[in-house]
Amino acid sequence: MEQSSVKRQIHELKVPATLKHIEQVKRFVVEIASQISFSPIEMFQIELVVDEAYANAADHGSECSRSKEVHVKCIVEGEKLIIIIKDFGGKPFNPDFFERIADKKTWGVGGRGIKIIKEIMDEVMYFFVTGQSTTLYMVKQKGTQDWENGETSSPVIKLPFALDDIPPIPT
Amino acid sequence: MNDNSNAPGIVDIPAGEQLQKLRRELEAARKESGALMNACALLNTTLDLQKLLEIILQQSAVLTSAEASSLALIDQKTDELCFEVVVGEKKDILKEIRLPRGTGIVGWVALKGEPLLIEDVSKDSRFYQKVDEKSQFKTTSILCVPLKTKDGTIGALEVLNKVEGEKFDSNDQSLLMALASQAAMAIENARLYKSVLEEKNKIVSIVNSMGDGIIVTNENFDIVLTNPAAESVFSDKTSSFDDVFKLKVIMLELSQLKSDTTFDLVLMKPENTILSNRMTMLRGAENEITGSIVSMRNITDIKHRENIRAQFTSMMNYKIADQIQRLRESLKNNEIQCDGVKCIAESIEEKVIKLIQFSEMESGPLRLDRSLGPVGPVIETAMEEVREKYIFKHIELKFSCESDVFNMEVEVDHDRIKTILCLLLNNCIRFVSADGCVEVIVRNVSEMLEITVKDNGIGIKEELLPKLLDKQYHLENVLNSSDASLSLAYIKHVVEAHGGSMKINSVIGKGTEIIITMPKFIH
Known part of the structure; x- marks a missing residue:
C-alpha cells in the first residue's frame, strides 16, 4: 500500500471482539476522521456506520468472543476516509440479501445495518474467507452526498409495499 | 598460429629474416584471435535468431577471408537441411534450397558431426552440384564445420572460396570451429528464448480470452498480469487499474493468507458485483512461493436470482403470517364481521396461490394429467x-x-x-x-x-x-x-x-x- 504515489496515513486499532469496545472504536475513527473537514452530518453518519459495522463484526462475526479480535484500520487519503473492519469469525453471509430485505422488511428489529452502510458510504466491499475472516472495506469521500439539498436518495427506509395490501378490516 | 614444426628449414634462414617471419606470424595470430573475440562478442548482442545467423555468417567470412558463407540448420520435423541465411549475392536463391540429411558437403558434415576441408570440390564426390547450378555460384573450395550443442549437431557452417586464390588451411579450420561452437550455443539460446516468448504469448492469449477475471502476482503480491475481465471489474474512472486502492487492500489480505484459498468478494458499491474467487500459489523448483494466480468468477446474476427467490418465499410467508395474526386478534376482540373474514381469506388465498405457482415453476417440468x-x-x-x-x-x-x-x-x-x-x-x-x-x-x-x-x-x-x-x-x-x-x-x-x-x-x-x-x- 505504501508504494502508491498518493500519500496515505494508516492507523490501526485492535480490540477484543466485544460490544463493550464499540465506544473506543468510534472514538478512534472519529478522531482520525476529524483530520478531514467533514460536515457535522457526515461525521454523524460515519459514527453511525462504524456503530453498525463494528456491531456486525463483533456480534455476528465473532459472537462477542473475547478470545477473538476485531482489527480496525483507518486511512486518510486527501478528502477520503477509508475504514477497514476485519473480524476473524470467518462466517460469510449474503450482504446483498440483507440490504434488499431491509427495504421490504416490516417485521422484527435489526437487519438494516448493511443498508445504512451502503446508503452512507461511497464505496463498500466485503471480503469473505470462509472459516477465517470477514473484511469490510468502506470509503467516505467528503461532500459527495447532500441530503439537505435532496441531491441523493433519501436515507429513510421506504415501505416495501402499498399499505392497502393489507385489506381493511370492516368493523 | 602456424606450427613451428612445419618449418623444417628454419636453421637455414638467417636470424634476421627468421625473426621477421616470426614477428609477421605473431602479428597475424594476434589479429586472428582479436577477430575471433570480436566475433564471439557480437554473437551475444542479440537474441533474435535471424539477426544472430546473419552475424555468424558475416563473421565467418571475415574470419576466414572467404568469398561467401552459408549456414544450414537441421529441420527436426523433416530431417532436412535448410539454408537459413546466406551471405553473398545469391542469397535469395539459396534460401529456397533444402537438402536431405547426408547430401552434399554440408549434409555430410551435419550427419557425421566432423569438419571437412576440400581444396578442390570438383574432385570430391560428396559435392552437390545442384546448389551451384541454382545459385550460379562457382564453388572451388569449401571449409565446412558442424554446429554442435550438448544435444548433438544442429547444422553446419561453411565458407566458400578463399579470396585472392588462396587456399583454406588448418588454421582457418580451427578458427571456424571455434566460432561455430560459440555460434551453436548462441543459436540454441535464441531458439529457447523464441520458444519461451511464444509460450508466454500463448499464455497471455489464453488468459485474455478467459471470461473469468485473472490476476497474477509475484511473490510480494504485486500484480504482474491481469486480463480484461479482471480489469473491467476493478476499473475506476479516477485512477488507473494499478492504482485502485481496493485492489491493493485485497492483495494485502491475500498476502496474509499465502496459501491456496477460496474467497468471496461482494463489491456492493459502486460496482454491485459479486465474485467467487480462488487463489492458487505458484511455486518454484524448491517449492518456494514465486507468486500467485487469482481467478475471479462473476456470480452476480446467479446470486441475484437466488436472492429474489429467497426473498419471494420469505416475503409471502411473512405476509400470510401477518394477516392470520390480524385475523386472530380481530376475532378475539369481536371486531370483525363475515365480509372482513372473507376479504382476508381471499387475500391469503391469493398469496398461497402465488406460492404454489412459484414452487411448481421452481420444481421443473409439470407432471400433467392428460x-x-x-x-x-x-x-x-x-x-x-x-x-x-x-x-x-x-x-x-x-x-x-x-x-x-x-x-x-x-x-x-x-x-x-x-x-x-x-x-x-x-x-x-x-x-x-x-x-x-x-x-x-x-x-x-x-x-x-x-x-x-x-x-x-x-x-x-x-x-x-x-x-x-x-x-x-x-x-x-x-x-x-x-x-x-x-x-x-x-x-x-x-x-x-x-x-x-x-x-x-x-x-x-x-x-x-x-x-x-x-x-x-x-x-
Missing part, C-alpha cells in the same frame, strides 16, 4: 368462472369457435388448461376499460390447438414484451408491488409442459393478443 376430451367445454367452463367479474365491469366476453373445433378431441391436462385460461381472462380485466371487449378464439391449425385471447385494452409497451415471459421479471415485480402477479410466467410454464409455446402481440392503446399453441396429441 386425458382425451373435447376442447370447447373446457373453454366455456373457464369463461363461466370469470363471467361475473366481466359483467360487473361491463366488459363483453366473446367466444369464437367453429362447431367442429368445439367438439374436437384433444389430449391435454383439461384442469390446467381451464386454470390458465381463467388466469388469462382475470388478467385481461385489469387492462380493459368498461364497455371494452375480450374475445377467446379457438382454432385448429393442422396438428396444433391454438387458443387466442384478444382484448381492446390499454396494450403493452414494446420494450416490456420480451420480459413478460420471464419468470424472474415477475418475481421481482411481485416483490415490489402487491398488484403484480406470476400468472403469465405460470401460464407459460403450463403451456411449455404441454410441448407448446406462447406469443404476445400488443399495440399501445389498441389492445393485446396472447396466442397459445400446443399439440393436440402426444406423439
Whole structure:
C-alpha cells in the first residue's frame, strides 16, 4: 500500500471482539476522521456506520468472543476516509440479501445495518474467507452526498409495499 | 598460429629474416584471435535468431577471408537441411534450397558431426552440384564445420572460396570451429528464448480470452498480469487499474493468507458485483512461493436470482403470517364481521396461490394429467368462472369457435388448461376499460390447438414484451408491488409442459393478443 504515489496515513486499532469496545472504536475513527473537514452530518453518519459495522463484526462475526479480535484500520487519503473492519469469525453471509430485505422488511428489529452502510458510504466491499475472516472495506469521500439539498436518495427506509395490501378490516 | 614444426628449414634462414617471419606470424595470430573475440562478442548482442545467423555468417567470412558463407540448420520435423541465411549475392536463391540429411558437403558434415576441408570440390564426390547450378555460384573450395550443442549437431557452417586464390588451411579450420561452437550455443539460446516468448504469448492469449477475471502476482503480491475481465471489474474512472486502492487492500489480505484459498468478494458499491474467487500459489523448483494466480468468477446474476427467490418465499410467508395474526386478534376482540373474514381469506388465498405457482415453476417440468376430451367445454367452463367479474365491469366476453373445433378431441391436462385460461381472462380485466371487449378464439391449425385471447385494452409497451415471459421479471415485480402477479410466467410454464409455446402481440392503446399453441396429441 505504501508504494502508491498518493500519500496515505494508516492507523490501526485492535480490540477484543466485544460490544463493550464499540465506544473506543468510534472514538478512534472519529478522531482520525476529524483530520478531514467533514460536515457535522457526515461525521454523524460515519459514527453511525462504524456503530453498525463494528456491531456486525463483533456480534455476528465473532459472537462477542473475547478470545477473538476485531482489527480496525483507518486511512486518510486527501478528502477520503477509508475504514477497514476485519473480524476473524470467518462466517460469510449474503450482504446483498440483507440490504434488499431491509427495504421490504416490516417485521422484527435489526437487519438494516448493511443498508445504512451502503446508503452512507461511497464505496463498500466485503471480503469473505470462509472459516477465517470477514473484511469490510468502506470509503467516505467528503461532500459527495447532500441530503439537505435532496441531491441523493433519501436515507429513510421506504415501505416495501402499498399499505392497502393489507385489506381493511370492516368493523 | 602456424606450427613451428612445419618449418623444417628454419636453421637455414638467417636470424634476421627468421625473426621477421616470426614477428609477421605473431602479428597475424594476434589479429586472428582479436577477430575471433570480436566475433564471439557480437554473437551475444542479440537474441533474435535471424539477426544472430546473419552475424555468424558475416563473421565467418571475415574470419576466414572467404568469398561467401552459408549456414544450414537441421529441420527436426523433416530431417532436412535448410539454408537459413546466406551471405553473398545469391542469397535469395539459396534460401529456397533444402537438402536431405547426408547430401552434399554440408549434409555430410551435419550427419557425421566432423569438419571437412576440400581444396578442390570438383574432385570430391560428396559435392552437390545442384546448389551451384541454382545459385550460379562457382564453388572451388569449401571449409565446412558442424554446429554442435550438448544435444548433438544442429547444422553446419561453411565458407566458400578463399579470396585472392588462396587456399583454406588448418588454421582457418580451427578458427571456424571455434566460432561455430560459440555460434551453436548462441543459436540454441535464441531458439529457447523464441520458444519461451511464444509460450508466454500463448499464455497471455489464453488468459485474455478467459471470461473469468485473472490476476497474477509475484511473490510480494504485486500484480504482474491481469486480463480484461479482471480489469473491467476493478476499473475506476479516477485512477488507473494499478492504482485502485481496493485492489491493493485485497492483495494485502491475500498476502496474509499465502496459501491456496477460496474467497468471496461482494463489491456492493459502486460496482454491485459479486465474485467467487480462488487463489492458487505458484511455486518454484524448491517449492518456494514465486507468486500467485487469482481467478475471479462473476456470480452476480446467479446470486441475484437466488436472492429474489429467497426473498419471494420469505416475503409471502411473512405476509400470510401477518394477516392470520390480524385475523386472530380481530376475532378475539369481536371486531370483525363475515365480509372482513372473507376479504382476508381471499387475500391469503391469493398469496398461497402465488406460492404454489412459484414452487411448481421452481420444481421443473409439470407432471400433467392428460386425458382425451373435447376442447370447447373446457373453454366455456373457464369463461363461466370469470363471467361475473366481466359483467360487473361491463366488459363483453366473446367466444369464437367453429362447431367442429368445439367438439374436437384433444389430449391435454383439461384442469390446467381451464386454470390458465381463467388466469388469462382475470388478467385481461385489469387492462380493459368498461364497455371494452375480450374475445377467446379457438382454432385448429393442422396438428396444433391454438387458443387466442384478444382484448381492446390499454396494450403493452414494446420494450416490456420480451420480459413478460420471464419468470424472474415477475418475481421481482411481485416483490415490489402487491398488484403484480406470476400468472403469465405460470401460464407459460403450463403451456411449455404441454410441448407448446406462447406469443404476445400488443399495440399501445389498441389492445393485446396472447396466442397459445400446443399439440393436440402426444406423439
